Amino acid sequence: MKFRRKPRENVEIGLAPLIDVVFILLLFFVVTTTFTRETQLKVDLPEAASGTPPQETELKQLEVVIDATGQYALNGKALVKSDLQTLTAALNKESQGDYSLPLMISADAKTPHQAVITAMDAAGKLGFSHLRITTVEAQATP
Template identity: 60%
Template sequence: MNFRRQRQEEASVNLTPLIDVVFLLLIFFMVSTTFTRETQLKLDLPEAASGEQVDLREEKQIEMTISANGDIAINDKALIAPSFTTLKLALKRESAGDLALPLIITADAQTPHQSVIMAMDAAGQLGFTRLRLTTTQLEAGEDQ
């Protein structure tokens, strides 16, 4: 007797359903994720009746933002711990040794005075000579 051997079919895994499921999960996570900028601080600027309005924005400058609760961001990069030494290191890194760059301090109207003084002191110790404080223009007729 001569028996013929049966051909064995190759065992394979169909990847098409797996790819479909992964694609649907990817779409779900992309749609359900919210993107927020956590480096932006909400500010309510103080008002001033005097001062110069600066319209020209220089190409290279350092912008320091101080929120009402004392959080500090330099060029839209928030400092993890707003201490004096951290602030000095961040200013030194952002300036890359160029102390002639203008340093613009934008502080909320409710910011503790100590936070603004600490920022100015750190800039002074590093040797920054061009320092600006931002305010909003006091409306005509308002006296405080």
């Protein structure tokens, strides 16, 4: 007895839906991927090996001292809070509206950078035009 074989059906995979799925996946990955550029800055800070000491004047001077923890003192008086509003109010009160007075910022070497920037921001908002950052003269290493 001879069995007849059934004719094979050609099975085709539709490429159009497959391409659609691949493009949707590609679009999904492109949209959800974040591209970040890793950058590093190499900063060589200058030393204050030479400089001119501040000249003694008869004018009233304002000095903001910042300690290692970021606490502010204005002309020797410690401020209650170490934020921008408190420092701005203290500078405004101490200067009595005269923003042409020289302002010195003396910061400890271990002071957080943000504390110095906050002091400079307070001076800039009030309009101080004579700003000086004091440093210590570098010691020669033997």
